Amino acid sequence: MSRTARRGALAAATVALTLTAAACSSSSGSGSSSDPGASSSGSSAFQAQHKGGTLKLVAHAAAGSFDPQVNYTLQYWQLFQSMYDGLLAFKKVGGQESFTVVPDLATAMPKVTNGGKTYTFTLRKGVTFSNGKALTTDDVVASFQRIFKVSSPTAGTFYNGIVGADACLKTPASCTLPQGVIGDAKANTVTINLTAADPEFEYKLAVPHAVVVPKDSPTKDAGTKPLPSTGPYMAASYDPNRALKLVRNPHFKEWSREAEPQGYPDAIDYTFGQTVESEVTAIENGQADWMYDAPPADRLNEIGTKYASRAHVNPLTAFWYATLNVNMAPFNNKLARQAINWAVDRSAVVRLYGGTNLASPACTILPPGFPGHVESCAYTKGGGTTWKAADLAKAKELVKQSGTAGQEVGIVTQDDDVNKSIGQYLQSLLTQLGYKATLKPLSGNIQFTYIQNTKNKVQLALTSWYQDYPAASDFLNVLLSCASYHPGSDSSINISGFCDKGVDAKMQAALKTSQTDKASADKQWGAVDQTVMAQSPVVPLINPKMIDFTSTRVGNYQFSKQFYMLVGQLWVK
Numbered sequence: 368m369s370r371t372a373r374r375g376a377l378a379a380a381t382v383a384l385t386l387t388a389a390a391c392s393s394s395s396g397s398g399s400s401s402d403p404g405a406s407s408s409g410s411s412a413f414q415a416q417h418k419g420g421t422l423k424l425v426a427h428a429a430a431g432s433f434d435p436q437v438n439y440t441l442q443y444w445q446l447f448q449s450m451y452d453g454l455l456a457f458k459k460v461g462g463q464e465s466f467t468v469v470p471d472l473a474t475a476m477p478k479v480t481n482g483g484k485t486y487t488f489t490l491r492k493g494v495t496f497s498n499g500k501a502l503t504t505d506d507v508v509a510s511f512q513r514i515f516k517v518s519s520p521t522a523g524t525f526y527n528g529i530v531g532a533d534a535c536l537k538t539p540a541s542c543t544l545p546q547g548v549i550g551d552a553k554a555n556t557v558t559i560n561l562t563a564a565d566p567e568f569e570y571k572l573a574v575p576h577a578v579v580v581p582k583d584s585p586t587k588d589a590g591t592k593p594l595p596s597t598g599p600y601m602a603a604s605y606d607p608n609r610a611l612k613l614v615r616n617p618h619f620k621e622w623s624r625e626a627e628p629q630g631y632p633d634a635i636d637y638t639f640g641q642t643v644e645s646e647v648t649a650i651e652n653g654q655a656d657w658m659y660d661a662p663p664a665d666r667l668n669e670i671g672t673k674y675a676s677r678a679h680v681n682p683l684t685a686f687w688y689a690t691l692n693v694n695m696a697p698f699n700n701k702l703a704r705q706a707i708n709w710a711v712d713r714s715a716v717v718r719l720y721g722g723t724n725l726a727s728p729a730c731t732i733l734p735p736g737f738p739g740h741v742e743s744c745a746y747t748k749g750g751g752t753t754w755k756a757a758d759l760a761k762a763k764e765l766v767k768q769s770g771t772a773g774q775e776v777g778i779v780t781q782d783d784d785v786n787k788s789i790g791q792y793l794q795s796l797l798t799q800l801g802y803k804a805t806l807k808p809l810s811g812n813i814q815f816t817y818i819q820n821t822k823n824k825v826q827l828a829l830t831s832w833y834q835d836y837p838a839a840s841d842f843l844n845v846l847l848s849c850a851s852y853h854p855g856s857d858s859s860i861n862i863s864g865f866c867d868k869g870v871d872a873k874m875q876a877a878l879k880t881s882q883t884d885k886a887s888a889d890k891q892w893g894a895v896d897q898t899v900m901a902q903s904p905v906v907p908l909i910n911p912k913m914i915d916f917t918s919t920r921v922g923n924y925q926f927s928k929q930f931y932m933l934v935g936q937l938w939v940k
Contacts, residue, residue: 657918
């Protein structure tokens with residue numbers, strides 16, 4: 368969401384699963400008390416008869432830090448939707464409306480003045496943190512300062528336009544933003560001043576990195592010690608090796624059903640450490656209600672036949688990709704990077720992920736159907752706008768020209784079956800190209816931060832990106848700008864270390880154009896995509912779909928295009 372999604376994918380697909388489950392997507396059907404497994408597009412009113420119970424979630428691994436201003440994964444951004452609040456929020460509904468930004472801790476959308484550079488919010492009264500303390504303007508101001516103090520992954524891309532952000536990025540510990548974020552306790556307002564108009568700023572205020580936490584929150588990553596929340600749920604305990612438990616926030620009172628609806632389960636138990644095989648069995652037997660990881664290949668047939676009504680398949684604006692470290696051999700050589708792009712058989716990766724019903728080959732960074740996407744495929748045999756086949760001969764020739772044959776290449780993936788299988792394919796491919804390739808699978812709990820830190824000298828990593836909000840900059844500027852590259856940090860989302868001043872200038876120009884002409888800006892972003900692909904810092908592999916497998920105890924399934932399954936809105940027996 369948002370974040371690099373660390374969700375596993377299907378190892379193989381069955382037509383039965385996809386065809387039957389497609390009818391069970393979030394946009395169709397309606398929930399009913401007599402059929403708790405039915406899908407629902409949501410209700411405008413809270414249905415008290417479905418309140419209660421414990422929702423049981425399972426995952427192979429936790430997602431690291433539970434700090435909402437630090438964590439950048441789908442796994443926890445989903446949960447944060449029912450826990451933390453910002454001045455604004457994405458509407459908590461299924462379907463296209465979920466891309467709509469609405470007031471959350473603010474009473475209304477901001478008053479925008481000064482040529483689009485000043486945003487003034489009136490804060491809601493009566494909102495209380497889960498620790499019993501009332502929310503104040505001081506908490507809001509401190510939370511924006513904290514974005515920089517904890518070196519949030521998007522501090523340099525989402526919030527660097529706030530007046531004073533430059534100084535905060537240079538010396539985070541002393542960040543105050545005195546002219547950038549101003550609270551007026553008497554008027555109960557918060558004013559944010561930008562250095563330039565930013566048409567995407569409201570989106571940026573609606574993601575978890577901009578949530579409001581208590582002013583006395585630690586000025587470093589809170590890690591496994593959850594911070595007090597304002598939403599319907601609070602964390603009672605968190606052990607990334609075992610489990611996470613969410614319970615109702617006793618101080619929560621619904622102030623906006625669109626922004627922060629009351630939750631249905633009394634508690635949400637999230638257990639880690641199971642195999643995907645055992646997760647499927649637990650859901651089938653009603654011992655668990657939902658699995659974060661996708662089912663393994665050998666269980667798909669039974670899910671597609673016996674349990675088809677509980678499989679929900681949804682298309683995603685996302686891509687899986689390989690990062691190539693442009694600052695280390697052999698990928699500090701552009702020819703070597705281009706060779707990998709020519710060599711990868713995207714169709715093979717599609718098969719490893721789950722087949723053509725659950726993924727398609729990716730040629731560009733911006734996914735199909737996303738702002739700025741252009742049908743273009745720079746690395747396909749015979750040329751064209753869509754991917755057709757790899758060109759191994761051309762790849763081998765480029766490796767030869769680069770003089771990098773024989774060099775060692777480490778490949779870092781997550782340790783689930785699907786990630787490992789794609790990693791093994793890449794290892795075999797690099798060996799064919801003449802490299803000495805080794806595979807390093809890591810737990811999903813640590814892999815994402817590990818591959819970001821330059822100290823770990825990661826040459827090639829398998830990862831993925833799922834949109835934070837519907838704008839091209841959220842892929843290109845976030846993943847590949849100089850501002851996103853932070854050597855020595857676990858929060859360096861520009862994993863390839865790609866920093867090209869010329870490309871950066873083009874991205875800044877597109878951002879500026881978007882202030883007045885979004886259509887023209889999208890064309891500029893499409894051109895940036897192709898310029899970046901010519902440099903080959905990444906290898907787009909696939910555009911995925913997602914499958915949610917739920918138990919018979921669950922009802923009111925809703926799929927937000929922005930944050931995916933709405934966990935807190937599930938009914939549970």
